[in-house]
Amino acid sequence: MKMKNLYISLLACAALLPLQGCTDVSEEVYDKYISDEFYGTPEGSNAALAAVYGQVAGNWGGVGYAGADNSWYDLNCMSSDEQVIPHRNTGDWQLDFARLYKHEWLPTDGIVVNTWNWLYKSVFNANLAVELLENGGAEQSKIAEAHVLRAFFYYLLMDDYGNIPFYTDNNITVDQIPQASRQEVYDFVVSELTTYVDQLAADKGGVYYGRFNRWAGYTLLAKVYLNAEVYTGxxxxxxxxxACEVVSQGAFTxxxxxxxxxxPLGNEYFELFGDVNPDDETIWSIFATADVVSRNIYAVRSLYGPHAQTLFGYSGWNGTIIPQDYYEKFDAADMRRNQFxxxxxxxxxxxxxxxxxxDNPGAAPMAGVRCVKFYPAGIANGGGxxxxxxxxxxxxxxxxxxxxNVRLGNTGAAKPFIDQVRQRAGLGALTANPTLTDVYNERAFELHFEGHRRQDMIRFGTFLQPNLFRGASQEYRKLFPIPTAAMDANHLLVQNPGY
Known part of the structure; x- marks a missing residue:
């Protein structure tokens, strides 16, 4: 818990800075110290970064990468085939999540708007951090961290929305922000990462458990390159x-x-999703302490109310289910199936x-496979x-x-990597060199509920295929629409085709 307490302290420090700026202090040297010197100190640079990292942590109101609801996680997970919250025939749950699963979202839908707003607030905070740290002469690794964080947010934006408003200086009004092509944003992200990842700290764990170190930076670069064909052709x-080979030098196992x-799920593997994620395998993680900073709702949101009461001591939300065809892909011998x-x-x-x-009339109250991959740990209640x-x-x-390696034709070289993951799950090694289908399926088994599925489906060409609840989707559904409110605020923007 020590590292969590440090992280919470940094967030509190960042939150207090605007209040300090409003204090009635007459000496001009105070303002100069804040702007020109404070952010060059360890305390100041950590505070500037904490204001950005605070946006990564998931909480209410559609804020954050993962942890709460109606945010980036839901947009990207429930538009894939791995999970959905159905409207219940008892009247519970809005239709937003079913609409995502059925590829019926609109530019006015709340989760589409929430994700956009969160990411652009994060970009604004990252731009500010870059400016403060560079002007303050902060340690170079801290400046690099701010640049990499900004690249992370722009990566998520271009992944979801394609051609997007792009700016790196906050001294601009919303209606004047130009729209950059996906290729231009991709080029920027790659340039920022290749410039700054080697300047990040190489430390593992400790204070870098929840921050970008060199290994997390190279993992991000690998993810960008992994999807480059989708972004640029x-x-x-x-x-x-x-980039992955650099990460493999970081002594991860x-x-x-x-x-x-x-x-509670019978295996040490599930420690990876507990109160503190083990740093032998975890490269970058979100701190969560319910009701303090972030939260993780995913198990309580899935279980039927009285069932959660029996298991956890508080009622469940009877929300998320795992679609039948996804659940049935798992081998009966796969210990990862214990999450269901x-x-x-x-x-x-x-x-x-x-x-x-x-959606019409909706699912019965106890219909659907439930998931407790994130079996509640630490401080927990009905809110997460x-x-x-x-x-x-x-x-x-x-x-x-x-x-x-498979895509490059080196299937023999690919086999040991996929076999490690399979054998950890209690399955045997593949009997032949892996195909792309083997890789695609293994990613589904291993990374379920972790926010990767939509991106994987698009890259492997399965995102538009029909499922039990809809026919084949049209090509334009590979991107989400620019929210209507953003289009109204900035007439320089051109909406994505199909919307």
């Missing part, structure tokens, strides 16, 4: 592989997959695999738990190396 498999009778609750749970709780309706959220894990890096 030109694949960058060799560049992605090279897969966490144990041994049985553990003290784990299906069938008779006792006490009158019986989760049916089959769901016949998402304190499970930290892994943004990047070494298992993802291994699977990226497997994918790049």
């Amino acid at each position: 030109t694949p960058r498999w060799q560049e992605c592989l090279a 897969l966490h144990s997959g041994a049985a553990n009778e003290n784990s 609750l299906v069938g008779n749970q006792g006490g009158g709780i019986n989760y049916a695999v089959n769901v016949t309706s998402l 738990a304190s499970n930290d959220f892994p943004i990047f894990r070494y298992a993802d890096v291994l699977l990226m190396m497997a994918e790049c």
Whole structure:
């Protein structure tokens, strides 16, 4: 908990700075110290960065990468095939999530708007941090951190929205921000990362558990290269592989997959999704302490109310389910299947695999497979738990190396990477060299519920395929629309095709 307490202290420091600026102080040297010197100190540079990292942590109101609801996580996960919150035939739950799953979202939909607003607030904070740290003469690794954070937000923006408003100086009004092409934003992100990742601290864990160090920076660069063909039309498999190979020099390993009778899910593997994510495999994670900073709602949001009350001591939200076809992909011997609750749970709780309706009239109260991958840990209540959220894990890096090698024709070289992940899950090694289908499926099994699926589906060409609740989607659904409010505020913007 020590590192969490440090992180919370940094956020509090950042929050207090505007209040200090409003204090009635007559000496001009105070203002000069704040602007020209304070952000060059360790305390000042940490405060500037904390204001940006505070945007990554998920909380209410559609804020953050993951942890709460109606935000980036929901937009990207529920538009894929891995999870959805159906409207219930009892009248529970709005239709937003079912609309995402059925690819029926609109430019006015709340989750589309929330994600846009969060990311642009994050860009604004990152721009400010870059300016403050550079003007204050901060330590170069801290300046690099601010640049890489900004690149991270622009990466998420171009991934979701394509051609987007782009600016690096906050001294501009919303109606004057120019729209950059996806290619231009991609080029910027790659340039920023290749310029600054080697200037990041190489330290692992400790204060860098929840911050960008060199290994997290190279993992981000690998993710950008992994999807380069989607963004620009030109694949960058060799560049992605090279970035992953740098990360592999960071002494990361897969966490144990041994049985553990003290784990509620029966295996040490699930420690990766607990109160503190083990730093043998975790590369970058979101701190969460419920009701203090961030939260993790994903288990309590999934379970039926009385069932959660029995297991956790507080009621569940009866929300998220795992679609039948996704659940049935998992091998019965795969210990990762332990995250799913299906069938008779006792006490009158019986989760049916089959769901016949998402919206009209909706699903029955106990229809749908439930997921407790993030089994509540630490401080927890009906508003969420304190499970930290892994943004990047070494298992993802291994699977990226497997994918790049397959795409480059080196299937033999790919096999050891995918086999490591499979064998940790209790499965045997592949009997032949992996195909792209093997890689695609393994990513589904290993990274489920962690925010990667939509991107994977688009890259592998499956995102538009029909499912049990809709026909094939049109090409334009690979991008989300620019929100109507953003279009109204800036007439320089051109809406994405199809909207």
